Amino acid sequence: MMEKQEKIRQGKPIRMxxxxxxxxxxxxxxxxxxxxxHSYKRNEDEKILTKTMINNYAKGKLLPPIKNKRYSKEHILTMSLIYQLKGILSIQxxxxxxxxxxxxxxKEGVNIEDVYDMYVDMINENEEQFNENVDWMEKSIAQNYNEKIPQPNNEMKEVLMINSLVxxxxxxxxxxxAKIDSLSREEDRK
Known part of the structure; x- marks a missing residue:
């Protein structure tokens, strides 16, 4: 599993x-x-970002206003956050x-570069925690599997691991x- 974890870790957010x-x-x-x-791609045909995606983000007001069809560092950092979020969350x-x-x-109350830097730091901490959790899950599955099922079957261990990860x-x-719903309610109260 370590080589799979290493391949997953190769993907890093865009650096400043x-x-x-x-x-x-x-x-x-x-x-x-x-x-x-590119290392986030599951296969070569997968697109990371397309013109349609960018236009939809702009129309959906997920991005700050775009000036003269050019994208600032602020836009790129926001799109990087969107890219990470869209794997799990709906556009809304x-x-x-x-x-x-x-x-x-x-309003210039927050510098997006500072927020993004904190986000990148969090990613590094998350990856350490991820590796520890995956190692623990693999050991737990192997131990429980070997105790309950006498014939070793690595494929079934993988199936259990996939189910556990999901x-x-x-x-x-x-x-x-739940946290997004809480944010939504706070916005409604304003």
Whole structure:
């Protein structure tokens, strides 16, 4: 499992220093995302970011207003957050999640680069915790499986591991959705 974990860890969010200080055109943004998130692809046909996605994010007001068809560092950082969120959350949930951040950035009450830096730090901590959890799950499955089923079957151990990982993912997703619902209620009270 370690090589699978290592492949998963190869994907990192776009680093600040990878983002040019000048605004980019859409094709340049797509190229930047392809270069930085290529290891996230499950297969070569998968698209990381497309013109349609960017246009939908803009129309859905998930992004700050775009000026002269050019995308600033702020847009790129927001799209990077969207990319990470869209694997689990609906577009409406992403909009709710990012709404207050985008408002604060527009009012210049929050620097998105600072928020993004904290996010990258969190990712590094999450990966350490992930590796510890996966190791513990594998050991637990192996021990329980060997105690309950006398014939070793690695395929069945993998099936159990997949089910366990999906269950954990669902628990985290439901917690995220509950927090989004709480954000939504706070927005409604304003």
């Amino acid at each position: 220093e990878d983002i040019p200080s000048i605004a980019l055109y859409m094709d340049q943004v797509i190229q930047l995302f392809e270069q930085n998130y 949930d992403i909009k709710t999640t990012l709404e207050s951040l985008n408002e604060e950035v527009q 269950h954990m993912s669902n628990l985290y997703r439901r917690l995220a959705e």
